[in-house]
Amino acid sequence: MTGNSLGFVILAFVLYLLMMVIIGALYAKKNSTTEDYFLGGRSLGGFVAALSAQASDMSGWLLMGLPGSIYALGTGQAWIAIGLFIGTVLNWIFISGRLRRYTIRANNSLTLPTYFENRFHDKKKVLLFISSVTIVIFFLVYTASALAAGGKLFTSVFNVDYKLALTIGAVVILTYTFLGGFMAVCVTDFVQGTLMLIALLAVPIMAYSIVGGGNVMSTLDASGVAGGSAAYLSLFSNGGEAYKAVDIISGLAWGLGYCGMPHILVRFMAVRNEKELKKSKGIAIIWVFISLACAWVIGILGRAYLFPEVLTGGEEEKVFIKMIIKLFSEDVKLPLIGGFFLCGILAAIMSTADSQLLVSASSVAEDIVKGIIKKDADEKQIFRISRYTVLVIAVLAYIIALNPNNSIMGLVSNAWAGLGAAFGPTVLLSLYWKRTNFQGAVAGIASGALTVIAWDYLPIISGQTIGAATGLYSLAVGFPVSLLFIIIVSLLTPPPTEEMVTEFEDVSKRKIDFDQE
Structure with a gap:
């Protein structure tokens, strides 16, 4: 990239980052309660809810992780x-509306751990503590992935040291995130989701026109793809080898994670009304398909x-970055536009990291501190603790992300x-099976989280983890294990109280109305 082009790219990044900070400062003035800070006063519109939920979901994985793995191994x-x-x-179809109604019926729950506590009448705060700690542990790793993606982006574009970029x-x-809370995060996510979509649509169309449709297959062969271009473009080939059933099951199992993602579920809890929720469903599904x-x-x-x-040795995840730089500095020569498209990748990264920081903060401040340690904490104290938590989680995630080889x-x-394994089955059954009780929920969260930890981190089989030895994704195991534990333990322990059953039926029969004028 020439010095002139780099100058325009730097300008685009400065303008974009400045806009994000200004949004945070503007919304800082509108946070008068913890409901404002954590759920934006439950006032999200359809477009903002949809793009915020999906942008916070996809992260740098969408624009770096997924294209990189396809670049290296194929379709x-x-x-x-x-x-x-x-x-x-x-x-969106089965969880969003029902969860939105249930969080109102369950004593206006602001966070997922509080929802579990209120849904299962957990007077001893056991569910609150377990779910909050689980969120903080796994969100540390998740936030670290977003920060690592940001560091790799800045390193690739500006050729600066990885630690400085990070x-x-x-x-x-x-x-x-520190300044503006939930609404700042959602509005920035809306901007970021829009920018991501534009970049995702424009860059491949322009690259295709330059390569030429008739040259794609021959160029793929020339680049040395394993098994040739036909295998490379096959859904049933992986790096030139036949895809195994375990690989397909592992890939599809990723979808199980959605109903357990706190940073996505919190968007459902914050939608303004039924009409906006219906609008969100269509927008979100279309956005995800296209993206x-x-x-x-x-x-x-x-x-x-x-x-x-040909990108190798971990550089594959930078394929989209390399395409934008080459396209707008060499072929089209519109570096300012290229700079904004590179901001689209930064947008994907930021939209996930900010959501995870905020959900982690709410778990510590609202659930652990106010819910367990200091129940008489006032709004100002919770605000202060929330912001300190955002800072601490960010620093810890930063330390994890310091290794550029991650x-x-x-x-x-x-x-x-x-x-997904810890919360997904518990959320699902809490909404659709009235026999689910407190003991079953505790067993589900604990068994799901522990199964994933054992599967992915303990070298049990000849010095390898079970996941590495079998090739089976841990979520494909953790989710059914959690589901089974919830059902068995719930049936072996006392049934829910009459009050819990009444609350469940109020939600299932749609007696709860969350429409607001």
């Missing part, structure tokens, strides 16, 4: 995207467009499995 890696799309659709990204994300399809195309086209350069895909995979 077979798209099974994860297929699983995520199915999970997104089911989550620091810049972390400071900006921390600033607007995942474009990320797949970027991985394939990137292989052809960047040739004769794989974005690997970090996201571990965190997604942990949260």
Whole structure:
């Protein structure tokens, strides 16, 4: 990249980052209660709720992790995207509205741990503590993946030291999350989701026109893809080898994680009314379909467009970055536009990190401190503790992300499995099975989280983890284990109280109305 082009890119980044900080400062003035800070006063509109939920979900994984894995191994890696799309659709259809109503019926719950506490009448705060600690542990890893993606982006674009790049990204994300709370995060996520979509659509179309449709297959072959271009473009080939059933199951299992993701579920809890929720469903599903399809195309086209350069040794995750730099500094020569498209990648990273920081803060301040340690804490104290928590979580995630060799895909995979297995079955059954009780919920959260930790981190089989030895994604195991524990333990212990059953029926029969004028 020439000095002149780099100047325009720097200008685009400065303008974009400045806008994010200004949004945070503006919304800082509107936070008068913890409900404002953590749920934006439950006032999200349809477009903001939809794009915020999906932008906070997809992260740098969408624009770096997924295209990188497809670039390296081929279309077979798209099974994860297929699983995520199915999970997104089911989550919006079956979880969003019911959870929104239940959180109102369950004493106006502001966070997922508080919802569990109120839903199961947990007077001893056991559920509150377990779920809050689980969120903080796995969100540390998740936030670290976002910060690592930001560091790799700045390193690739500006050729600066990874640690300096990591620091810049972390400071900006921390600033607007620290200041503005939930609404600042959601509005910035809306801007970021829009920018991500534009970048995802424009770049592959332009690259395709330059490569030429008739040249894609031959260029893929020339780039040395394993098994040739036909295998590379097959859903049933992985790096030139036949895809195994365990690989397909592992890819599809990613979709199970959606109903257990606190940073996505909190958007459902904050939607203004039924009309806006219906609007959100359609927008979110369309956005996800287009985004995942474009990320797949970027991985394939990137292989052809960047040739004769072939990315290896972990550089594959930078394929979209390399495409934008080459496209707008060499072929089209519109570096300012290229700079804003690179901001689209930064947007994907920031939109996830900010949400995770805020959910972690709410788990510590609202659930652990106010719920367990200091029940008489006032609004000012909770605000202060929340912001300190944002700072501490960011610093710890920063330390984890300091290793530039950490794989974005690997970090996201571990965190997604942990949260999905711990919370997904509990959320699902809490909404749809009235026999679910307190003991079952505790067993479900604990068994799901512990299964993932044992599967991914303990070298049980000849010095390998079970996940590495079997190739089966831990969420595909942790989710059914958690589901089974909830059902068995709930049936072996006393049934829910009459009051809990009444609350369940109020929600299932739609006696709870969350429409607001």
